[in-house]
Amino acid sequence: MNSLQHHCLDVTRRHFLRDCGVGLGKIALAGLLTDSLAGRGVSAGGTAILPLAPRKPHFPGKAKRVIHLFMAGAPSQLELFDNKPELAKLEGQPLPPSVIGGQRYAFIRPDAAVLGPRFKFAKHGQSGAELSEMLPHLAAVVDDICLIRSVHTDQFNHAPAQIFFNTGFSQPGRPSIGSWALYGLGAETQNLPAFVVMSTAGGLSGGSALWSSGFLPTLYAGVRFRNQGPPILNVSSPSGVDATLQRDTLDAVTAINQLRLNTEGDPEIATRIAAYEMAFQLQTSAPELMELKSESKETLELYGCDPEKPSFARACLLARRMMERGVRFVNIYHEGWDAHSDVAGNVKSNAGATDKASAALVTDLKRLGMLDDTLVIWGGEFGRTPMVESNSALGRSLGRDHHPQAYTIWMAGGGIKSGMSYGATDDLGFHIAENPVHVHDIQATILHCLGFDHEKLTYHLAGRDFRLTDVHGQVVKALLA
Helix, strand or coil: CCHHHHHHHHCCHHHHHHHCCCCHHHHCCCCCCCHHHHHHCCEECCEECCCCCCCCCCCCCCCCEEEEEEECCCCCHHHHCCCCHHHHHHCCCECCHHHHCCCCCCCCCCCCEECCCCCCEEEECCCCEEEECCCHHHHHCHHHEEEEEEEECCCCCHHHHHHHHHHCCCCCCCCCHHHHHHHHHCCCCCCCCCEEEEECCCCCCCHHHHCCCCCCCHHHCCEECCCCCCCCCCCCCCCCCCHHHHHHHHHHHHHHHHHHHHHHCCHHHHHHHHHHHHHHHHHHHHHHHHCHHHCCHHHHHHHCCCCCCCCHHHHHHHHHHHHHCCCCEEEEEECCCCCCCCHHHHHHHHHHHHHHHHHHHHHHHHHCCCHHHEEEEEECCCEECCECEEEHHHCEEEECCEECCCEEEEEECCCECCCEEECEECCCCCCEEECCEEHHHHHHHHHHHCCCCCCCCCEEECCEEECCCCCCCCCCHHHEC
């Protein structure tokens, strides 16, 4: 056997997807390998290779799909969800040492003065949930969501905390929640990625580790869509290549690969065939997905969406369209909430960019009859301190530092109780006073809504069974509908 033959046999799917010149191969086409491919000869010995065929969960889950609105940088719960009048009374005074204990912060001293809430709060809906004036649109749907005001995390820096929330571990290398969902449920879509990622502001501290498949096979990784132009590079055919030529070329390549598959019986060759086939389908499905002009004027106004401009609103509307087309998991990352200075201006800007569309997503899913089996999650990696951050050397004033001890997220639909507020912090918003909920508990609850026992959804590696929640977490049954 010559060196070229040796080289060809040594080329794995990972090398192929890395080096493939068509561009689409480089995104691994996660989520595109579904049962529709069996008809184009992706089997050896009569056995179909269906790595993402739909699978049944451990028990009937109320959620079939998930939209995770991740507010990277950590929104201030004290300006949005957790009203603390006592902080206003104490503004300018240091917190008692007994409250702070041994907690240390990166940018403020333990004796930093209290900073009162920057905005007014009011009760809304039949549930009477209190929300900031910065969330007028969420206030209109407050009876459809569940506020969790007692979330806490182990991490106090952005990258580890973002990775921790999304993967259950503070360092890169573990599968993300979306990857676990695909691993457990498979895919329903035949021509779109089953796990899609979008971002709508600046850079993410946690990077691609937030949607990585970790040690799971790479087809479970999230596929990141671009904000402008084609959602994926090279999705359009080159000039002079029409659909007929593309189809004929693909069929010729498939025939050659099929000969090799029949000889070797290597499932990686079947995966290669599937990837080429689904890339071809994506050339039609992706442009149709992104064409928002087909949406009604009423819907565009509901979200506050300009179809021609990238925005959080546009991403939310696209997420709803993906849910309709069978996408299993969508992550939308909105960065920029890191309010070390001018917390009021930060919250006003970011709430202005996200509040209307977040509420519209809940409203739209509900009116389409999709909210009951679509789980929506909104929140960041940790909270913000009751104490002020002011540092003239760094040009900071009237901000808040990182606060892992207590913060707020909200969830809606997909098996979660509506019109409910769960958990509480103390009068100063520093410690959890009632019903603490760890990040691992949130992860366990998400998997439960999808129909999984988080202790049994495992992947065996290096002699042990790994899971999203590691050896921690419990389902918060009080949140379940």
